[in-house]
Amino acid sequence: xxxxxxxxxxxxxxxxxxxxxxxxxxxxxxxxxxxxxxxxxxxxxxxxxxxxxxxxxxxxxxxxxxxxxxxxxxxxxxxxxxxxxxxxxxxxxxxxxxxxxxxxxxxxxxxxxxxxxxxxxxxxxxxxxxxxxxxxxxxxxxxxxxxxxxxxxxxxxxxxxxxxxxxxxxxxxxxxxxxxxxxxxxxxxxxxxxxxxxxxxxxxxxxxxxxxxxxxxxxxxxxxxxxxxxxxxxxxxxxxxxxxxxxxxxxxxxxxxxxxxxxxxxxxxxxxxxxxxxxxxxxxxxxxxxxxxxxxxxxxxxxxxxxxxxxxxxxxxxxxxxxxxxxxxxxxxxxxxxxxxxxxxxxxxxxxxxxxxxxxxxxxxxxxxxxxxxxxxxxxxxxxxxxxxxxxxxxxxxxxxxxxxxxxxxxxxxxxxxxxxxxxxxxxxxxxxxxxxxxxxxxxxxxxxxxxxxxxxxxxxxxxxxxxxxxxxxx
Amino acid sequence: xxxxxxxxxxxxxxxxxxxxxxxxxxxxxxxxxxxxxxxxxxxxxxxxxxxxxxxxxxxxxxxxxxxxxxxxxxxxxxxxxxxxxxxxxxxxxxxxxxxxxxxxxxxxxxxxxxxxxxxxxxxxxxxxxxxxxxxxxxxxxxxxxxxxxxxxxxxxxxxxxxxxxxxxxxxxxxxxxxxxxxxxxxxxxxxxxxxxxxxxxxxxxxxxxxxxxxxxxxxxxxxxxxxxxxxxxxxxxxxxxxxxxxxxxxxxxxxxxxxxxxxxxxxxxxxxxxxxxxxxxxxxxxxxxxxxxxxxxxxxxxxxxxxxxxxxxxxxxxxxxxxxx
Numbered sequence: 001x002x003x004x005x006x007x008x009x010x011x012x013x014x015x016x017x018x019x020x021x022x023x024x025x026x027x028x029x030x031x032x033x034x035x036x037x038x039x040x041x042x043x044x045x046x047x048x049x050x051x052x053x054x055x056x057x058x059x060x061x062x063x064x065x066x067x068x069x070x071x072x073x074x075x076x077x078x079x080x081x082x083x084x085x086x087x088x089x090x091x092x093x094x095x096x097x098x099x100x101x102x103x104x105x106x107x108x109x110x111x112x113x114x115x116x117x118x119x120x121x122x123x124x125x126x127x128x129x130x131x132x133x134x135x136x137x138x139x140x141x142x143x144x145x146x147x148x149x150x151x152x153x154x155x156x157x158x159x160x161x162x163x164x165x166x167x168x169x170x171x172x173x174x175x176x177x178x179x180x181x182x183x184x185x186x187x188x189x190x191x192x193x194x195x196x197x198x199x200x201x202x203x204x205x206x207x208x209x210x211x212x213x214x215x216x217x218x219x220x221x222x223x224x225x226x227x228x229x230x231x232x233x234x235x236x237x238x239x240x241x242x243x244x245x246x247x248x249x250x251x252x253x254x255x256x257x258x259x260x261x262x263x264x265x266x267x268x269x270x271x272x273x274x275x276x277x278x279x280x281x282x283x284x285x286x287x288x289x290x291x292x293x294x295x296x297x298x299x300x301x302x303x304x305x306x307x308x309x310x311x312x313x314x315x316x317x318x319x320x321x322x323x324x325x326x327x328x329x330x331x332x333x334x335x336x337x338x339x340x341x342x343x344x345x346x347x348x349x350x351x352x353x354x355x356x357x358x359x360x361x362x363x364x365x366x367x368x369x370x371x372x373x374x375x376x377x378x379x380x381x382x383x384x385x386x387x388x389x390x391x392x393x394x395x396x397x398x399x400x401x402x403x404x405x406x407x408x409x410x411x412x413x414x415x416x417x418x419x420x421x422x423x424x425x426x427x428x429x430x431x432x433x434x435x436x437x438x439x440x441x442x443x444x445x446x447x448x449x450x451x452x453x454x455x456x457x458x459x460x461x462x463x464x465x466x467x468x469x470x471x472x473x474x475x
Numbered sequence: 476x477x478x479x480x481x482x483x484x485x486x487x488x489x490x491x492x493x494x495x496x497x498x499x500x501x502x503x504x505x506x507x508x509x510x511x512x513x514x515x516x517x518x519x520x521x522x523x524x525x526x527x528x529x530x531x532x533x534x535x536x537x538x539x540x541x542x543x544x545x546x547x548x549x550x551x552x553x554x555x556x557x558x559x560x561x562x563x564x565x566x567x568x569x570x571x572x573x574x575x576x577x578x579x580x581x582x583x584x585x586x587x588x589x590x591x592x593x594x595x596x597x598x599x600x601x602x603x604x605x606x607x608x609x610x611x612x613x614x615x616x617x618x619x620x621x622x623x624x625x626x627x628x629x630x631x632x633x634x635x636x637x638x639x640x641x642x643x644x645x646x647x648x649x650x651x652x653x654x655x656x657x658x659x660x661x662x663x664x665x666x667x668x669x670x671x672x673x674x675x676x677x678x679x680x681x682x683x684x685x686x687x688x689x690x691x692x693x694x695x696x697x698x699x700x701x702x703x704x705x706x707x708x709x710x711x712x713x714x715x716x717x718x719x720x721x722x723x724x725x726x727x728x729x730x731x732x733x734x735x736x737x738x739x740x741x742x743x744x745x746x747x748x749x750x751x752x753x754x755x756x757x758x759x760x761x762x763x764x765x766x767x768x769x770x771x772x773x774x775x776x777x778x779x780x781x782x783x784x785x786x787x788x789x790x791x792x793x794x795x796x797x798x799x800x
Contacts, residue, residue: 289493292783294775296741300760301498301768305505308514308763312506395631402633403742408761422635426746429643430654443636451631458627 006071007084011325013252017068020255040384043463048202050459052209056452059213060247067092067248088321092248096241098225102137104236110437111153111227113139138228153223160222164214172207179203231437233424239438242416243445249417250449253332253401254394260336261393265343266386270374272344273351283348287341295338296407302334303409324412331404331411335397343389350382384464391460395453402446418446476791483787487780491564494776498769499560508535508555511765515572533572533766534558559766563773572764580755581774587657588739588751591667595674596736599682600729602675604718607686612713614691623684630680637677638746645669655748670747674740689724693717722793730786734778738771 031037044050069091072084093100107116114132121129134145142148172194173187179199180190194203220240223229230239272283290298310323317323354360355378363373398418404410405419406426413420425438506514512529513521530536537555562569568577610622646654652669693699694717702712739753748754752771759767790797 285489285493288783289490289497289776292490292776292779293494293497293772294735294738294779297756297768297772297775300756301501301772304760304763304765304768305501308506308510311514312510399633402635406635407741407757418633422633422639426635426639429639429647439636439639443632446633447631450633451628454627454631 005074007074009070009072009088011070011088011322012329013256013325014068014070016256016259016329017065017252020259021065040387040460040463044459045201047459047462048197048205049455050463051202052205053452053455053459055206055209056213056448057456059217060251060449060452063092063244064248064251066090066095067245068252086319088319090248092244096244099238099241102228102238104135104138104228104232105133106232106234106236107435108135108138108228108232108236110229110231110239111138111223112231113142113145113149113227116433116435135228138232139226141226153227156222156226157219160218160220161215162218163222164218165211168207168211168214171210175203175207230441231435233438234428239421239441242421242438243441245416246418246421246442246445247449249328249411249415250398250401250446252328253335253411254397254453256329256332257335257339257397258390258393260333261340261343262386262390264337265340265347265389266379266382268340269344269347270351270378270382273348274355274370274374274378276352280348283344287344290338291341293338296404296409298338299334299404300407300409302338303331303404306330306334320412320414324415327412328415335400339393343386346385346389347382350385351378354378354381384466387464388457388461391453391457395450395457398446398450398453418442479787480784483784487784490780491773491776494773495560495563498772499556502765502769503539503555511535511763515763532574534569559769563770568770569766571759571766573762577767577770581752581770584750584752584755585737585739586751587663587749588744588753589737590663591670591674591743591749591751592736592739594667595671595740596732598671599675599678603679603682604686604725606679606683607690608713608718610683610687611690611694611717612709614694623687626680626684626687628680629676630684632677632680634677634742637673638743641669641673641676642746645672655746657747657749666747666749670740670743670749674743685728686721686725689721690717693721696720719793723790726789726793727786730789731779731782733785734781735775737778738775 031041067090070088071090072087073089075083075085077083105115108114109116112135114134117132118130119133121131121133123129134140139145139149139152142152173191176187176191176194179194180187183190183193185193190199193199194207197204220229224240228238228240230243233239233242268283268286272280306327310317310327314323317326360373360377363377368377401410401417402419402422405417406423410419411417421438421442425435425442428435428438508530509526512526512535516525516529527536535555537553537558539555559569566578568581571577571580606622610619613619613622642654645651646669652665655666657663657666690713694713698720699712699717702716703709707715737752738756739749739751741753741757743749744751744753745757755767756771758764759771
């Protein structure tokens with residue numbers, strides 16, 4: 001007898017996401033103990049744009065991870081048996097419960113109290129009028145929306161902002177205290193140092209990013225339980241909820257696709273560069289062939305085939321969530337298999353250079369096996385390229401998801417993602433009067449995610465690329 | 476030189492054979508023609524007879540590789556593999572799953588694609604390189620810094636938003652151009668202006684930043700210092716020496732895509748309703764027309780292989796030192 005009111009459910013993507021988290025933690029522990037691995041990361045932490053981007057990314061990652069713990073809530077027991085709902089929920093759903101449950105009938109503008117379309121309503125005295133009906137949930141607490149609305153929104157917004165800024169201020173003071181403890185100066189001194197940009201790690205940039213986050217999130221969090229901050233879509237679902245749910249989809253694709261690609265690129269690239277000759281020819285032929293097919297077409301062809309497979313084997317996928325999840329994984333695999341060629345080429349070139357160096361020759365002379373030379377002597381020295389590729393590809397994959405979903409070869413239509421949001425909203429711009437908020441929300445969230453990822457990737461590249469470091473030291 | 480070219484051509488043919496085998500495996504082994512028929516017909520109408528009829532109409536009823544019933548060459552040629560894959564090498568594209576002649580469709584639809592892509596490509600190249608040179612000229616100044624910031628910002632916006640935003644501003648708000656559609660002749664200009672503009676603008680971020688990196692790499696080389704030491708002006712150094720020497724890395728990325736311009740831009744064309752090959756492909760994908768997708772995959776790789784060979788040739792044009800043997 002299970003006493004918990006829910007049952008955890010591990011989707012495939014969840015498992016992979018948490019595996020990835022474990023791998024990152026493992027890598028962090030490993031790198032921490034080794035100065036040559038710690039050095040580039042401490043360079044990343046000295047980049048102002050990198051730190052600011054990291055703060056924003058952390059917020060996205062948090063949302064994505066919360067959305068990666070799934071469970072099925074228990075239904076009211078019948079005949080003493082506990083059954084669980086067929087619908088999967090995540091911790092993020094739990095946190096956003098009010099947003100998820102409070103559905104309207106159809107479109108409503110951001111923060112609106114009335115629907116966006118006129119409807120014929122029956123008055124209590126039997127007359128019919130055509131007017132904008134009140135929303136079921138948005139601003140439902142207002143007795144007289146016409147008069148109270150502006151005041152209520154402003155008040156709640158400012159209250160949220162004040163609380164957020166207060167929290168932000170506390171964090172800033174705590175940070176000053178931490179910096180003070182490290183440097184041995186007083187708190188006031190450290191506070192000044194931070195704001196004049198005199199600390200080794202650019203805390204000012206991180207705090208500015210955090211302030212931007214607070215200014216955005218504070219009012220939104222304060223208003224969200226009472227209004228639809230970004231409006232509702234055609235079926236009356238809260239757009240803010242959709243945007244937050246899209247984060248996980250984008251992140252899963254951005255990380256897992258690179259993860260799939262990595263073994264191919266690493267193994268084949270290093271082998272091609274190390275063995276040269278026949279092996280190199282074969283591998284070069286393989287990646288020339290694959291990269292000769294225009295990316296979208298190859299992905300489209302593979303996804304089409306996957307769709308046919310899923311349609312014909314529907315019995316393998318018990319619920320629509322599981323089907324959507326399997327489709328997401330398949331998409332990651334397809335994206336990975338079609339995109340390893342670029343990294344493979346880079347790794348081959350680097351290995352070609354490395355294999356001529358003395359220490360590899362020495363390893364040969366000592367009779368070290370090929371496999372061991374590749375694993376112990378070549379791989380660690382191409383890891384910086386892998387790391388750069390990992391972070392650089394992320395933003396591209398998030399953008400690609402949107403395009404692929406538009407083309408119809410992206411994620412499952414039932415899965416909330418930036419692509420499906422844009423796809424369902426694109427015709428709304430032509431509608432009279434125009435519905436712009438779905439697109440605006442997708443735009444804002446996607447821009448923030450991709451921009452942060454791009455800035456962070458730049459910081460990582462600058463820190464890991466040996467050529468750039470040298471140029472920086474000379475300047 | 477000729478010997479090298481011939482070897483490249485033969486290699487290209489081998490690549491195409493690889494592509495061909497790969498697509499054949501993808502389209503006929505991962506799912507059999509029966510699966511495709513069932514998916515196309517929809518769950519309700521699937522009967523063994525309907526499936527057989529669907530396959531017969533489209534020529535998928537033959538054996539995959541070896542036809543036991545035929546005699547002579549027919550044993551090999553009267554098969555799905557020969558019909559659907561080998562014939563592609565002779566540019567016999569056959570008919571789509573809807574029964575249209577793919578070869579005819581392609582020959583009519585590639586021109587609108589080219590009409591969008593070629594101007595976008597040329598104007599884009601000019602704009603990106605000018606912008607990158609400007610940033611390189613003012614390197615390490617505020618202009619360079621904000622230029623890079625603008626680039627990063629612009630490359631973080633999805634193409635979809637450029638298109639939707641452009642259609643909204645120019646088409647709906649300012650009423651300058653029709654939102655979508657296409658017409659032949661001079662009329663085409665007003666339909667093409669916006670797609671071309673968006674094609675250029677959406678590429679600025681990534682491309683200008685990439686060219687800037689190339690120029691900055693060249694600028695740190697010894698010959699640039701020599702050129703400056705003999706008293707050349709910075710502008711002359713940049714335009715005369717750096718630009719010329721940066722041609723090799725620029726050409727590597729640029730020439731490959733020239734043949735692919737025929738393929739059109741998938742998203743742009745479908746948003747603007749331009750009857751080119753891009754929207755053709757999108758339609759095929761949404762209708763699950765496997766024959767068209769297969770042909771487009773093959774056509775894309777043919778054009779890519781041509782692009783690779785053109786890239787090699789272009790090196791000899793800009794750099795007299797390059798000799799192939």
